[in-house]
Amino acid sequence: MAEKGVKLLGMWASPMVNRVEWALRLKGVEYEYVDEDLANKSADLLRHNPVTKKVPVLVHDGKPIAESTIIVEYIDEAWKGGYPIMPADPYERAQARFWARFAEEKCSSALYPIFTATGEPLRKAVHEAQQCLKTLETALEGKKFFGGDGVGYLDIVVGWYAHWLPIIEEISGASVVTSEELPLMKAWFDRILAVDAVKAALPDRDRLLAANKARREQLLAA
Ligand SMILES: N[C@@H](CCC(=O)N[C@@H](CS)C(=O)NCC(=O)O)C(=O)O
Known part of the structure; x- marks a missing residue:
């Protein structure tokens, strides 16, 4: 059975x-x-x-x-009857999927080099990540969340940036998401991290920081 x-x-x-x-x-x-x-x-x-x-x-x-x-x-x-994750409107659903794919294919891969770079390559990696996040940020204009008034599909797909990027910034010494460069994204970081369902399932910051610090040192030494 x-x-x-x-x-x-x-x-x-x-x-x-x-x-x-x-x-x-x-x-x-x-x-x-x-x-x-x-x-x-x-x-x-x-x-x-x-x-x-x-x-x-x-x-x-x-x-x-x-x-x-x-x-x-x-x-x-x-679980159709519960909290709606995908937009009800087919056009909005297509938009959410478009941005999710853009973020996954372009922005997420633009963030990884920041983790391992130093000096000029780090400066370049930060610039490229910021350009990508600026494009993604346009999907937040006039809204609290990518999903509108509440967390939706795209918030779930890119929500990890809010927890991981400050850790990557701390480890690399770079500033990526600042109020000057990416004001909507920065405000959204605070908003999504305050959502109960998100807060309840996030890896411990200190443990993640320590694991990633060790990983970066390993990669830089290689
Ligand atoms: N595109 C996959 C990626 C999943 C993925 O990369 N998982 C990693 C952990 S974050 C994994 O299982 N890695 C083990 C491996 O590659 O053998 C998804 O979104 O689910």
């Missing part, structure tokens, strides 16, 4: 896993969280996601779903 209930295979420091936790919490869905050791993946993870072998994987009544953005959309459809 298939196992019943909702299980999330995750990893404590994964922003992609946070997306799924936020969606489940916004919907009020009870779930079991299983933390994976990605250096020694469990048989459960390999069985449920044999294709990419990555977290997050959501297992709903025994059926696995992989890829964080797909899982978030699945949660919205499977």
Whole structure:
């Protein structure tokens, strides 16, 4: 008989896993969280996601779903009556998906080089990330959240920037999201981090800082 209930295979420091936790919490869905050791993946993870072998994987009544953005959309459809994550209007839904893809393909990849660069390459990486975030910020104009008055799909997809970027800034010594350069994004950082469902599922800042500091030193030494 298939196992019943909702299980999330995750990893404590994964922003992609946070997306799924936020969606489940916004919907009020009870779930079991299983933390994976990605250096020694469990048989459960390999069985449920044999294709990419990555977290997050959501297992709903025994059926696995992989890829964080797909899982978030699945949660919205499977628990339709609860908190609405995707916009009701088809055009707005298409816009949310467009910006999510833009952020994922352009902005997220523009943030990683800041983590490992120093000197002139760091200055260049910061400039490129800021240009990308400025474009993304236009989707926030006149709104509290990307989703409007409340957290929506795009907020969930890019919400990790609010927690991770200040940590990347602290480690690299760079300033990326400032009130001068990105005022709407900066205000949104504060707003999204104050949302209960988001606050309740964020990795501990000190632990994340220490892990990333060690990782940067390792990468710089290599
Ligand atoms: N596009 C995937 C990315 C997932 C991903 O990169 N997961 C990482 C943790 S953040 C992972 O499982 N890495 C283990 C591996 O690559 O073997 C998603 O959004 O779910």
